[in-house]
Amino acid sequence: MESHYCRSSSSKNYLLPEWTSKEELYRFYKTDWCQRKYIKSLSITSFNKAFESKNMALFSPKKDQCEICEKYKNGFIGEEQYNAHILNKNEARAEKQKDVENEKFVFSVDLQAVLMSPKSNVSSLYYKTKLCVHNLCFYNMLNKDGYCFLWHEGEGGLTAEEFSSCFYSFLETKVIPAMEIR
Numbered sequence: 740m741e742s743h744y745c746r747s748s749s750s751k752n753y754l755l756p757e758w759t760s761k762e763e764l765y766r767f768y769k770t771d772w773c774q775r776k777y778i779k780s781l782s783i784t785s786f787n788k789a790f791e792s793k794n795m796a797l798f799s800p801k802k803d804q805c806e807i808c809e810k811y812k813n814g815f816i817g818e819e820q821y822n823a824h825i826l827n828k829n830e831a832r833a834e835k836q837k838d839v840e841n842e843k844f845v846f847s848v849d850l851q852a853v854l855m856s857p858k859s860n861v862s863s864l865y866y867k868t869k870l871c872v873h874n875l876c877f878y879n880m881l882n883k884d885g886y887c888f889l890w891h892e893g894e895g896g897l898t899a900e901e902f903s904s905c906f907y908s909f910l911e912t913k914v915i916p917a918m919e920i921r
């Protein structure tokens with residue numbers, strides 16, 4: 740899949756998250772793919788070279804790590820920048836708390852890392868191309884209700900249009916009717 744489907748801004752193409760290391764991918768290639776196609780396998784060095792020359796990379800779905808915290812942990816940014824970031828974070832948390840206490844509706848919204856359909860860990864069910872599926876979740880922080888908007892790449896991508904449609908539909912069907920009841 741292209742990098743924009745996995746929240747990355749590089750120009751590389753990413754494999755499915757089913758392989759977490761190059762060794763694992765090579766093992767699949769050698770013992771599964773090559774055998775099924777009756778092809779003599781490359782050495783791991785040649786395989787890696789070929790893999791890189793095709794501008795491909797493994798996709799490791801990251802837990803929702805904060806980029807700035809990660810940079811600080813790895814020494815890419817200094818103390819000052821990090822402290823300012825933490826200060827901002829605390830402010831945001833305080834704002835959120837204030838909202839939860841004072842507002843009638845408070846939602847957090849997040850897009851899940853891209854899903855692939857069909858999903859299977861069985862390598863014989865390997866498909867050259869899978870369907871990218873997106874899941875945008877709205878979470879009501881007051882009553883803990885959750886709502887998911889699920890669509891696949893045939894229905895839409897990840898542009899402002901899809902997001903505004905979800906927000907619009909959510910407001911129209913879930914928020915406005917609930918406002919009228921109160």
Ligand SMILES: [Zn+2]
Nearest residue numbers: 805806807808
């Ligand atoms: Zn952070």
